[in-house]
Amino acid sequence: MNKKINLGKKHFSSETIKRLSLYLRNSKRLKSQGVDVISSDKLTELLNVTPEQFRKDLSCFGGFGKRGVGYNVERLIDEIESILGVNQQWDIVLVGTGKLGSALLGFEGFSQFNIKIKYAFDSDESKVGKSRGGVKIDSIKNMKRIIKSENIKIALISTPPDVAQEVASKLVDSGIKSILNFAPRILNLPEDVLVSNVDMASELESLIFFAKQK
């Protein structure tokens, strides 16, 4: 869960996007409770975000609430989903089908974000042709060609650390723009590629280190 985000010259920050995610989650929760219209005060009170911040975030994307009237919850959901892009299906690729990669291939949580792992690649030819979580494993030799021809933009890396950089560079060469990296390795990539690092080990070690100081 170690985190590094390069957002290049975009005028919105990664923190704005995280907050949009929170607004979306909260709006869905309210909708499920039968709420139709909500004030910015009510929507943000559980999020530790100020109503002002909420309105500012939405205004970055054209602002679609009416002051004093509140937000139509359903429309808010539609708009945020549309801003985030989660209203369309995203085919992604996964590289590295070891223990963690296999777990990710079996993870059912991706579908709620309209994410589908369409291709999985491995350098171990003995795995090629086998299936994990309904996805057939392809040879890494075909990776670049497939990503280009299918115009895929998002990749998960779950390789051993010593090949993660090489794999990441190849992914970027193939046209990948967003990477979620589960390998415990810091990746050096161009500024216009978004890299999120998920590293449970270093997260836990940081917690321990910090607890130890007390």
Add this chain to the structure above:
Amino acid sequence: MNKKINLGKKHFSSETIKRLSLYLRNSKRLKSQGVDVISSDKLTELLNVTPEQFRKDLSCFGGFGKRGVGYNVERLIDEIESILGVNQQWDIVLVGTGKLGSALLGFEGFSQFNIKIKYAFDSDESKVGKSRGGVKIDSIKNMKRIIKSENIKIALISTPPDVAQEVASKLVDSGIKSILNFAPRILNLPEDVLVSNVDMASELESLIFFAKQK
């Protein structure tokens, strides 16, 4: 995996600690390959960290390599484990035993960091007394007393978002110093508490948002 770290007035950064985690992982890998002595160049070449950075990081903690001689791999592991605190056992608590909390209680990966979830708490009295992953669920009413008497410093939060702040504040009141928060909610806590946020949903939505811009 959304990340917020407050390190208060400590003179080392959370990034230093993350790098120490990487050095530790790499040193263990080298040891398993039968390597006894390693240069800072070799140790860092797979990590995208410069040898200078490595030596600087270690020097923050008293520096224990010899220039020109290299590092004894076993000693390096011992020293980094000692710095991080992972050479001793850490009993931690978990709050919220729903779907995610139950998965965490069953997660076997904690033991490699000498982490043991010793207590799990829930506000749902119908769950109290039941076991998940070998841990008996206790009432949240007993949380403060147990954390204090057992002198526990680390907690995982896997509650629903609307109670996460309340739970976190109670944890801090009880003496908790490091929190790994899986609830999709931004926590407001004192500066001297380390909070790491793990939010797969907002991570994935950020990836999609960024891919969409291309």
